[in-house]
Amino acid sequence: MGKTKQDLIHEASLDILANTGVAFYAKEAVQLFRSHGFKTDQNIIFFNETQIQAALESTPSQFLVRARDSKYDLRLGGQNAPALAPGYGAPFIIENSGNRRRATIDDYQSFCKLVQTSDVINFNGFMMGDPSNLPPKTYHLDMLLNSMLLCSKPFMGSPLTAQAAKDAVQMAKIFFGNSSAPVMVANINALAPLQFAPEMAQSIMIFSKAGQPIIITGGGIMGSTVPIVPVDLLIIQNASVLAGICLSQLVNPGAPVIYGAVGSPLDMQTGALYHGGPESNIVIKEGLLMANFYGLPSRGGGALTDSHCLNYQAGYQSALSLKTALDSHTSFILHACGILGTYMAMSFEKFLADEELCHHILKTLQPFEINEDQIDLTIIKEVGVGGQFLTHPSTFKHCRTQFIPLPLANRLPFDNWQKQAVSSYRDKATEALAIRLDQYQRPDIDSSLENELRRYVKSRKKEIH
Helix, strand or coil: CCCCHHHHHHHHHHHHHHHCCEEECCHHHHHHHHHCCCEEECCEEECCHHHHHHHHHHCCCEEEECCCCHHHCEEEECCCCCEECCCCCCCEEECCCCCEEECCHHHHHHHHHHHHHCCCCCCCCCCCCCCCCCCCCCHHHHHHHHHHHHCCCCEECCCCCHHHHHHHHHHHHHHHCCCCCCCEEEEEECECCCEECHHHHHHHHHHHHCCCCEEEECCCEECCCECCCHHHHHHHHHHHHHHHHHHHHHHCCCCCEEEEECCEEECCCCCCECCCCHHHHHHHHHHHHHHHHHCCCEEECCCCCCCCCCCHHHHHHHHHHHHHHHHCCCCEECCCCCEECCCCEECHHHHHHHHHHHHHHHHHHCCCCCCCCCCCHHHHHHHCCCCCCCCCHHHHHHCCCCCCCCCCCCCCCHHHHHHCCCCCHHHHHHHHHHHHHHHCCCCCCCHHHHHHHHHHHHHHHHHHC
16 A cells, blocks of 8 residues: 555655754744753754654643633534634724725724624633734733633634733633643644744743643645645645654643644745635645544635635635635634635624624535434324425424525525615625624623732833833
């Protein structure tokens, strides 16, 4: 029996790790590798197969993330349902009018409220709009505080700097106690090719020491930061993720890690990256297969699009990207809703549209199982040949639960659709958005915990300034 694709990528990655190495630009990370007998050359670390295998063996295949409200606890990995988190890191907001503006902390708060009230988005994000009206040195504190107070679902921590990671861990301890049980997930991006910036390496160490899960993503831009051929991206990505896992497991064997699968081509006409094409979906799908190969939880996909507005392009690109990730049994989908313009913008209308899209795809992918108890020939025989089921009791019994509601989608006949006061998809989303935010109720929280969190944020801001 010949080698699989995953075998070939794994073996090529081991070659790169052993002979080319991966750079870690954090002194404490290099020292830790050296103290455990890893070969080093200044900032470059070299890994042998035994070291990689030991790290993989101690990394859990699944783990539970606790939420403030236990009904939102999520088990990630294996065949468990995925975490769906909103867009991440966008500096702009695109409004229904098409106007693009800088994001603010008010936008961030609104996204927290939408996550809390969503019946499909089950994980709160971080940097759901980069708040331009706050000082960058301290705005991670405001985002974390709002994530924890306005939403009772699991949330994402801040890996922006080593101190931001420490703040996230400390604020979680205030909220959840000194337990090392996972309560948040932090997104770690390697620099392509084969590098970890100081803040990313430090964040790996800080979150792993605290037992908090990290996503390690090592992809790049095909034709720019990684070779143009997809398989070479997969090798670089795999080597980077494995190196990051090694660091995590040296800090704390058993610390949870999610394998991140991303990658985008470079448009050879404009020189800009894009991720709405099939190439991105291909490398994400193959990257997720590598996560499965190692038995690790995975991150990939999202409602990704290069479109700058909620239009046909945004719809089909987002649908294909999301379905690729869900088909591949990914554990964590970042950018599951709201993202536009190649990661550059968030849209409130698209958030609601992507919720509907997630509902649609998840319903489609539900296994269709049949057993004898589900088959009711009595109903069919009662109505007989040429009858109707509209007024049958079984229709009344199941009519509210059998079909999922898609409130933004049109199901009206043409004449009725024309008569609607609000008929366009985007305008319906804007109308629904106002209702959602107006009906939001902040989840209950112990006032002493809230006060302690606010005191911590206030004191940290004084220290930084």
